[in-house]
Every structure is written in C-alpha cells, then in structure tokens.
Amino acid sequence: MNIIDLRSDTVTLPTKEMHEAISNAELGDDVFQEDPTVNRLEKLAAEKFNKEAAIFLPSGTMANLVAVLTHCQRGDEVILGDQSHTFLYEAGGISSFGGVHSRQLKNHDDGTMSIEDIKSAIRKKDVHFPPSRLICLENTHNRCLGMPLDINYINDVADIARNNNMSVHIDGARIFNAAVATGSSVSDLTKEVESVSFCLSKGLSAPSGSLLCGESSFIQRARFNRKALGGGMRQAGILAAAGIVALNVMSKKIVQDHQNAKKLADGISKIDGINLELEKTKTNIIYFMLDHPKVNSSALLEFMEKKNIRFFELAPNWFRLVTHSGISNESIDYVVNEFDHFFAKA
Numbered sequence: 001m002n003i004i005d006l007r008s009d010t011v012t013l014p015t016k017e018m019h020e021a022i023s024n025a026e027l028g029d030d031v032f033q034e035d036p037t038v039n040r041l042e043k044l045a046a047e048k049f050n051k052e053a054a055i056f057l058p059s060g061t062m063a064n065l066v067a068v069l070t071h072c073q074r075g076d077e078v079i080l081g082d083q084s085h086t087f088l089y090e091a092g093g094i095s096s097f098g099g100v101h102s103r104q105l106k107n108h109d110d111g112t113m114s115i116e117d118i119k120s121a122i123r124k125k126d127v128h129f130p131p132s133r134l135i136c137l138e139n140t141h142n143r144c145l146g147m148p149l150d151i152n153y154i155n156d157v158a159d160i161a162r163n164n165n166m167s168v169h170i171d172g173a174r175i176f177n178a179a180v181a182t183g184s185s186v187s188d189l190t191k192e193v194e195s196v197s198f199c200l201s202k203g204l205s206a207p208s209g210s211l212l213c214g215e216s217s218f219i220q221r222a223r224f225n226r227k228a229l230g231g232g233m234r235q236a237g238i239l240a241a242a243g244i245v246a247l248n249v250m251s252k253k254i255v256q257d258h259q260n261a262k263k264l265a266d267g268i269s270k271i272d273g274i275n276l277e278l279e280k281t282k283t284n285i286i287y288f289m290l291d292h293p294k295v296n297s298s299a300l301l302e303f304m305e306k307k308n309i310r311f312f313e314l315a316p317n318w319f320r321l322v323t324h325s326g327i328s329n330e331s332i333d334y335v336v337n338e339f340d341h342f343f344a345k346a
C-alpha cells in the first residue's frame with residue numbers, strides 16, 4: 001500500500017503529463033535567456049499575474065531572497081510577520097546575504113499583521129533609524145493555519161506602503177490556494193503590490209522551481225541577484241516544462257485539495273481528544289491539537305505510521321495535515337477511519 005503522506009504539499013510528484021512535457025522540452029542556455037521553455041514559462045507567469053515580467057528560480061526560498069535583495073539596499077529595513085516563512089524558515093538569508101534588517105510584527109491567527117502595527121513600525125527619516133523599505137506579506141499563510149489574505153487587506157497594506165515610499169512583496173508560495181479560498185484571481189490579489197513569488201513545487205506538483213513576478217526593470221535587477229546567488233541555471237527548460245503544466249493544469253485542481261481538507265477536518269474534528277477549529281480550515285492545511293488524557297503524540301504517530309499514514313508533530317501535541325494532489329478522496333475516508341479506530345481504542 002502507498003504511503004498517505006500528509007506532511008506537506010512539497011511531497012507531490014510530477015504528473016504523467018509533466019513527465020511527457022519534460023521529455024519533449026525544447027532547451028537552451030537560460031543564463032543567456034535562450035531556453036525557449038523557460039522563456040515560455042516566465043511569459044505565462046507574467047500574464048497570469050498581470051505583471052510586466054517574471055523570472056524562474058530554483059526554489060521559493062531563493063525567490064523571496066532575490067525579491068528582498070532587489071527591493072532593498074544593505075541596511076534597509078523590511079517589515080514582516082513573526083510567523084512568516086521568510087523570518088522563520090529561510091536560514092536568515094535576508095540578513096546574512098542582504099544585510100537587510102528585519103522588523104518582525106505579530107502575525108494574527110488569520111495571517112495578517114495589524115494595520116496599526118504596520119503604520120507604527122514605519123520609521124521616520126532620522127539618522128538613528130534604518131530606512132523602512134519593504135513590507136512582506138505571506139499568502140496563504142503557512143504557520144497561521146494556511147489562512148488566505150483577502151484582497152481588501154492586501155490593498156490596505158499596499159496603500160500604506162505607497163504613502164510611505166515603500167514597496168510590498170508577497171510570498172505567494174501557495175497563492176493559488178489563496179485564490180481558490182478567496183474567490184479572487186491571483187492577478188487581482190497582487191494587483192497593487194510590486195512583487196510576488198510563488199512555488200510550482202507544492203500544490204501545483206512540479207518537481208522544483210518558483211517564479212518571481214514584477215515590473216520589467218525589477219525583474220532585470222532580480223536576474224542579476226539570482227546570478228550572484230548561484231541561481232542561474234542552464235537547460236532549466238527541463239524543470240520549466242513541468243512548471244507550464246503546473247500553471248495550466250494543476251492550478252485548476254487546487255479546489256479538490258481544499259474539499260479534501262475540509263472533509264478530513266470535518267471527520268476528525270468530531271473525535272473526542274482532537275481540538276480543531278473547523279471554520280479556520282480554509283485551504284489545504286489543517287492544524288489540530290491532541291488533547292486526550294490517555295493518548296500521547298508518539299502513540300498516535302506510531303499507530304498512523306503502521307497504517308501508512310504520515311504527518312508531523314510541529315510542537316508538543318500540535319499537528320499539521322496537508323492535502324495535495326497525491327491524496328485522493330478515498331484516502332481521506334481511510335485516514336478519518338483510522339483516526340476513529342485509534343481513539344476508539346484509547
């Protein structure tokens with residue numbers, strides 16, 4: 001039996017259509033911008049996000065790093081959430097490689113930073129202060145229950161940035177999930193911001209790669225920063241070919257991942273011993289607390305591993321389940337059943 005891997009949507013494997021696209025891909029040297037497949041992917045991404053240009057990068061981490069390096073000078077300050085991926089999980093690259101100072105504001109459960117907090121974090125011009133240059137948002141917000149940010153909030157933040165001569169970058173690793181959850185298109189969600197990055201290798205199932213979209217002059221400077229970081233790839237059309245399928249085909253399937261997540265959350269939320277806020281499962285990420293007098297985390301994880309169900313404990317008694325294209329509707333029934341069995345015996 002196959003493993004039902006609910007650890008992350010990064011475990012998705014390329015589809016059959018991607019394998020075919022990869023073997024038929026036209027290739028060239030992308031550092032010379034001569035890989036026709038990469039060029040097609042970058043054009044497609046720019047069109048989808050209604051931005052002037054896009055650049056293909058090896059990972060989401062590098063896409064965010066290149067974005068911050070391109071927006072900021074050394075010594076500039078970036079405002080970001082204290083639960084944001086860039087702050088928590090990107091090895092501190094913006095400070096070690098960019099010399100960029102980070103100002104972390106509290107992320108609320110819905111993935112936002114409060115508008116008041118943002119306004120008061122923006123610094124006056126003063127010899128004592130690093131210049132406030134950039135605000136980073138994350139959509140959907142991974143650590144904040146996979147919550148989507150809606151268009152009104154994003155536009156409010158963009159307004160503040162504009163009024164203060166700052167820019168906004170969106171870490172949209174899962175922005176296609178945000179689009180499905182909010183009913184706004186990815187281009188509407190990013191219309192008022194200067195740049196957006198997104199991952200092809202999560203819900204969209206491509207093997208690797210991210211894109212960064214923005215104005216042509218911004219993307220030109222990003223190309224320089226990508227090269228400096230060692231992210232200039234040669235015949236990257238091999239990867240981009242799968243990315244084109246990800247954008248054209250897989251982005252339309254995200255809705256199923258959300259339905260599966262809802263069904264899974266619904267199913268296990270009924271169990272005594274599981275605390276889960278159902279109304280907060282809005283995308284493909286489910287968080288729950290284990291709260292049972294006789295059951296501990298390792299017993300739960302061991303039982304599930306024996307049943308070929310895999311997921312993480314992120315913090316004591318705090319778990320995450322992620323649905324994706326590798327998880328079928330039938331698998332959800334099976335997982336809910338096994339949760340029922342486990343707690344029935346407890």
Ligand SMILES: *Cc1c(COP(=O)(O)O)cnc(C)c1O
Nearest residue numbers: 059060061062085138142171173
């Ligand atoms: C996964 C992720 C990234 C980084 O992407 P990698 O391709 O794993 O480097 C950035 N931001 C968020 C919100 C993510 O979930």
